[in-house]
Amino acid sequence: MKKTQATIVDIAHALNISPSTVSRALKDHPRISKKTREAVKALAKELDYQPNPLALSLLNRRTHTIGVILPEITHHFFSAAISGIQETALAAGYNVMFCQSNERQEQEEAAATTLLRNKVDGLLASITRETKSDEHFEAFRRRGVPVVFFDRAPETQGVSKVVVDDYDGAFQAVEHLIERGARRIAHLMGSESLPISHERLQGYRAALKKHGLPTDEELIGYTNIEREQTRAATEKLLALPQPPDGIFAFNDYIALFTLQLLRERKIRIPEDIALVGFSNDPLGTIVEPHLTTIAQPAFEMGQTATRILLEQIEAGGDVEVEPTTTILRTHMIVRGSSVPEAEALL
Known part of the structure; x- marks a missing residue:
């Protein structure tokens, strides 16, 4: 026989008090006596x-x-952001439903539909490398459900975003390579559909320009953040009559795979080619040489995006909320892939 779940009415009946008194007692209302609250x-x-x-x-x-x-x-990066999201949401009394798009717009759209049907109070989203339309996110806004984008944000106007300064992070990475003596610096770009890919590309170009170095288009490789395209782009760079002496990769995933390819080719890192990634993945400290990278505050990003979303939820759908763009700073971590290990430890 199925056991019936107890209700406030059951407790009220057993104690011969009203359901409203039970409700207030469970919330420690000061007008309810200590004796009644304990009972x-x-x-x-x-x-x-x-x-x-x-x-x-x-x-x-x-x-x-x-x-x-x-x-x-x-x-x-995303697992760290998740920790920040969950910690902040739970502290505010909210549960979290996570959906993974697997870098596919179709799955992203399906996830959006599922969350809408489950009547979530708000949405945090980081788009896929395939996402070209934001109509599935507009569906939330039409229903008065606030949306905040983090890290990968579309160019949509009128929504709040929490991002890092991708331009400055890329600028730091390339300037570091220049200061280490590199003059033919390649860039392994991310997905062309992602705004952050273009921000990092612009940072790369700006650093070269500042130091009087030309932008050689043949030194820009397109990876789409995929393993095989990264291999093809890297091999194309290495086959140039004048191959690069420095590489700035869109993220650590691309940088780590590139490091593996360079070692297979017996290319010395950093003596022949210096290498810098982006995101500070822990795997960067396991490989040899350790990977120089641009660190992003992923946990802080998750916290910040959640706080902004909760503020919009609490404001209510009838209140016009001014969208904000919050930009978090990055910082460089110098390791052995861009300078000799002995120098990196200093």
């Missing part, structure tokens, strides 16, 4: 009473759940 809580524990989130959501028209759509959960 209510003791019986609630004995009956294994659990609040009904569905009933509460019907009462206040909120589910106290936020949705999150991101390209991949296993990537270190």
